[in-house]
Amino acid sequence: MTQDPVDHTPETFIAWFREMLDRRGYSERGAQKRFARDADMSEPTISRLLNGSGSPDPRTLGALSKALNVPFPELLVRACVVTQKDLDALRHVAPEALTTEQAAAELGITSPDGIAAFTRTVRGLVATEPNQPQRPKSRARNSG
Numbered sequence: 001m002t003q004d005p006v007d008h009t010p011e012t013f014i015a016w017f018r019e020m021l022d023r024r025g026y027s028e029r030g031a032q033k034r035f036a037r038d039a040d041m042s043e044p045t046i047s048r049l050l051n052g053s054g055s056p057d058p059r060t061l062g063a064l065s066k067a068l069n070v071p072f073p074e075l076l077v078r079a080c081v082v083t084q085k086d087l088d089a090l091r092h093v094a095p096e097a098l099t100t101e102q103a104a105a106e107l108g109i110t111s112p113d114g115i116a117a118f119t120r121t122v123r124g125l126v127a128t129e130p131n132q133p134q135r136p137k138s139r140a141r142n143s144g
Contacts, residue, residue: 010052013079017049020068039067055081 021027026035032050036043041063049056049064056064056079065072076082100119104110109118 008078008080008083010055010080014050014052016078017064020070024068035067039063041067055079 021031021035024035026032032046033043035041036046039046041060045060048054049060058076058081061075061079061081062072064070065075068075073087077084077087098106100122101115103122104115104118107118109115
């Protein structure tokens with residue numbers, strides 16, 4: 001979704017959400033209630049999203065992302081939480097600033113053995129990539 005020409009507005013989000021529901025078979029009477037149940041969300045939340053009442057919070061968008069199988073960043077842009085330009089800028093900054101330990105923590109890997117295994121795996125994968133600059137060694141490995 002890096003080159004999305006659509007000017008996202010709350011109205012375009014509502015139209016897109018309705019279209020996604022229709023595509024997934026949630027267009028008949030009672031579909032909103034069924035989708036809310038299937039998505040493990042409240043019916044009033046779905047109703048607010050479809051009526052454009054207020055701005056959806058990230059937790060709601062996360063649940064919606066999972067239920068619709070749509071990447072979370074795409075939903076953030078469509079719901080006007082961030083712009084595509086801002087999202088693209090973050091994509092260029094985050095990988096350079098993220099250490100393997102931070103990536104492990106983001107993925108829920110918290111045990112020392114798990115972090116060490118994750119770090120070894122990442123280093124092995126990076127080593128197989130052509131023309132990749134060498135990254136500094138992990139702080140966890142040097143501190144012991």
